[in-house]
Amino acid sequence: MTGPVNTSPRTSLLAAYGPILAVALVLALLPLATTANTVLNAMVLALLIALAGQGWNILGGYGGQFSFGHAVFFGTGAYAVALLQSRLGLNAYLAFGAAVAIGAAVGAAIGFLSFRSGLRGSYFALVTLAFAEVFRIVANASPWTGGASGALIKLDMRPENFQFASRATFFWIALALVTAALVATRMMERSRFGAYLVAIRENEDAAKALGVNTFRVKLQAITASAAVTAAAGAFYAQYFLFVDANIAFGTWISVEALLVPIVGGLGTVFGPLIGALALHGLAEATKALAGRLPGADLALYGALLVLAIAFAPNGVQGLFNRLKGGFSTRRAA
Amino acid sequence: MSEPLLRVEAVSKRFGGLLAVDAASLVVEAGGITGLIGPNGAGKTTLFTLVSGFEKPTTGRILFKGRDVGALAPHERAALGVARTFQIVQPFAGLSVRENIAVGAHLRHPRRDDALGKAEAVAERVGLADRLDAPASGLTVVGRKRLELARALATEPELLLLDEVLAGLNPSEVRDIVPIIRDLRHSGVTILMVEHVMQAVMSLCDTVYVLAQGRMIAEGPPAAVTRDPAVIEAYLGHGAAARLAAREAAHG
Ligand SMILES: Nc1ncnc2c1ncn2[C@@H]1O[C@H](COP(=O)(O)OP(=O)(O)OP(=O)(O)O)[C@@H](O)[C@H]1O
Ligand SMILES: [Mg+2]
Numbered sequence: 001m002t003g004p005v006n007t008s009p010r011t012s013l014l015a016a017y018g019p020i021l022a023v024a025l026v027l028a029l030l031p032l033a034t035t036a037n038t039v040l041n042a043m044v045l046a047l048l049i050a051l052a053g054q055g056w057n058i059l060g061g062y063g064g065q066f067s068f069g070h071a072v073f074f075g076t077g078a079y080a081v082a083l084l085q086s087r088l089g090l091n092a093y094l095a096f097g098a099a100v101a102i103g104a105a106v107g108a109a110i111g112f113l114s115f116r117s118g119l120r121g122s123y124f125a126l127v128t129l130a131f132a133e134v135f136r137i138v139a140n141a142s143p144w145t146g147g148a149s150g151a152l153i154k155l156d157m158r159p160e161n162f163q164f165a166s167r168a169t170f171f172w173i174a175l176a177l178v179t180a181a182l183v184a185t186r187m188m189e190r191s192r193f194g195a196y197l198v199a200i201r202e203n204e205d206a207a208k209a210l211g212v213n214t215f216r217v218k219l220q221a222i223t224a225s226a227a228v229t230a231a232a233g234a235f236y237a238q239y240f241l242f243v244d245a246n247i248a249f250g251t252w253i254s255v256e257a258l259l260v261p262i263v264g265g266l267g268t269v270f271g272p273l274i275g276a277l278a279l280h281g282l283a284e285a286t287k288a289l290a291g292r293l294p295g296a297d298l299a300l301y302g303a304l305l306v307l308a309i310a311f312a313p314n315g316v317q318g319l320f321n322r323l324k325g326g327f328s329t330r331r332a333a
Numbered sequence: 334m335s336e337p338l339l340r341v342e343a344v345s346k347r348f349g350g351l352l353a354v355d356a357a358s359l360v361v362e363a364g365g366i367t368g369l370i371g372p373n374g375a376g377k378t379t380l381f382t383l384v385s386g387f388e389k390p391t392t393g394r395i396l397f398k399g400r401d402v403g404a405l406a407p408h409e410r411a412a413l414g415v416a417r418t419f420q421i422v423q424p425f426a427g428l429s430v431r432e433n434i435a436v437g438a439h440l441r442h443p444r445r446d447d448a449l450g451k452a453e454a455v456a457e458r459v460g461l462a463d464r465l466d467a468p469a470s471g472l473t474v475v476g477r478k479r480l481e482l483a484r485a486l487a488t489e490p491e492l493l494l495l496d497e498v499l500a501g502l503n504p505s506e507v508r509d510i511v512p513i514i515r516d517l518r519h520s521g522v523t524i525l526m527v528e529h530v531m532q533a534v535m536s537l538c539d540t541v542y543v544l545a546q547g548r549m550i551a552e553g554p555p556a557a558v559t560r561d562p563a564v565i566e567a568y569l570g571h572g573a574a575a576r577l578a579a580r581e582a583a584h585g
Contacts, residue, residue, distance in 0.1 A: 211411035
């Protein structure tokens with residue numbers, strides 16, 4: 001697979017980070033336009049999915065290593081933040097930080113095992129899927145994780161517990177996380193690490209010949225990728241104060257995490273966010289239109305995925321660029 | 334005499350039942366251009382994969398600047414100063430020419446701006462300066478060969494392994510690339526090149542090694558090697574040298 005050619009070489013700082021700032025500011029105004037909890041709830045969820053997809057995009061979009069099991073990182077983050085509070089009495093913010101770190105560690109461990117043994121392509125995808133399933137089954141069975149009834153975070157609505165009465169507050173926190181991931185992704189794009197990661201996606205042997213330690217770069221990528229997706233999972237648990245195995249390690253989130261960058265633009269900074277907003281905007285719209293028709297949103301997802309792959313292989317962004325004329329591969333010299 | 338840049342000592346490589354390289358030895362002196370020729374399937378590319386670290390020799394030693402590099406991974410050998418091109422070009426197809434070369438440049442230039450600057454300088458050297466923003470997938474055959482060369486050069490190697498960079502080019506394109514290779518040598522890069530284009534081998538190489546069926550059958554100055562009966566037989570078949578000599582005697 002090939003991603004789009006990245007942004008032009010020596011873009012200024014303003015050109016690189018200005019759009020991120022602008023998008024963040026515009027989105028930050030959204031809660032002021034509505035006070036309806038259902039709408040805010042949908043927006044928080046869309047941002048969460050975007051964040052999970054941003055994690056996937058680092059490894060899959062930039063590195064070309066497609067994971068079918070990012071639920072393993074999402075779930076690790078979700079369970080860690082819940083259990084560290086309920087079982088060990090850790091402060092919520094510390095638990096959140098620890099959950100991200102544990103997610104990263106799980107990513108490093110899975111990466112070490114898979115990449116050391118040279119897994120690529122569909123083999124790597126299947127192994128990640130298997131890990132997610134194993135984690136789901138264990139979390140569902142182990143008494144320590146609360147078994148099938150899941151894990152609760154004690155309701156105690158105070159800011160120092162990372163619990164807020166207003167959903168708008170959660171929205172802004174989620175937006176801050178997404179924005180941080182946007183900035184981090186842009187920094188990665190403009191670094192040697194980013195160049196190496198994309199080189200591995202394009203041709204691993206050629207990268208090796210040019211001095212790239214492909215094992216180490218892939219390991220770093222899956223670690224960062226897992227950390228970001230674990231942050232989404234931790235936020236999810238903190239938001240709903242509840243997690244169970246089928247939510248945390250379920251296939252739904254593995255699919256969402258890879259779907260949003262594919263729809264929005266694989267290996268691009270804004271791809272996952274655009275994909276998440278487009279998909280969830282549409283999902284909400286169909287819910288409103290089709291009412292309670294069961295499975296309507298899922299059918300829509302399927303149709304969109306087919307359309308995206310058939311007509312917009314570079315995602316919504318690529319489609320826009322194409323409509324603007326030219327593939328925009330040489331935006332500036 | 335000082336230690337040669339590269340010393341390949343009785344190296345063999347077995348693929349299942351096939352002995353692709355059979356106790357081959359060669360020496361590459363610093364500063365020169367050494368040729369490696371031989372019929373198709375002789376094991377030339379395999380020898381390159383052994384020197385660059387993509388495969389490990391079944392037996393034998395590979396010494397770079399006197400150091401045994403046999404256990405090192407490809408990226409570690411690249412860091413030491415060994416660069417290779419691929420016979421079947423391996424561009425980063427989705428990236429621009431500039432980004433392709435910058436990946437190589439990053440080996441010695443961690444900062445992005447430095448790597449991009451280096452990429453532009455290298456592109457200039459190999460004649461790709463006007464294609465910097467083109468996608469690599471849009472290059473012509475000769476363009477891809479130039480890119481292959483540029484990426485390897487961007488790693489600032491001491492030893493450059495060129496695997497048939499002239500193959501598939503027309504005579505005028507060959508005439509464009511040969512001076513670039515000669516120029517590299519003058520800038521201090523030592524070159525080991527596999528090549529079938531004999532005219533280029535004759536004009537560029539100081540020493541030529543001949544590999545046939547995995548075995549090193551001859552070495553020496555290009556003019557002498559091409560007259561070697563063993564070499565003629567390897568290319569044209571058993572008895573060919575005698576037939577040629579007889580014909581020359583008859584006509585002479
Ligand atoms: N990875 C491999 N596995 C099995 N056999 C291989 C492998 N690589 C090369 N060979 C075999 O080893 C022999 C030598 O191949 P090699 O590519 O080194 O020849 P070459 O001299 O480069 O030929 P050409 O001039 O056609 O490029 C061939 O018979 C080839 O089929
Ligand atoms: Mg070959």
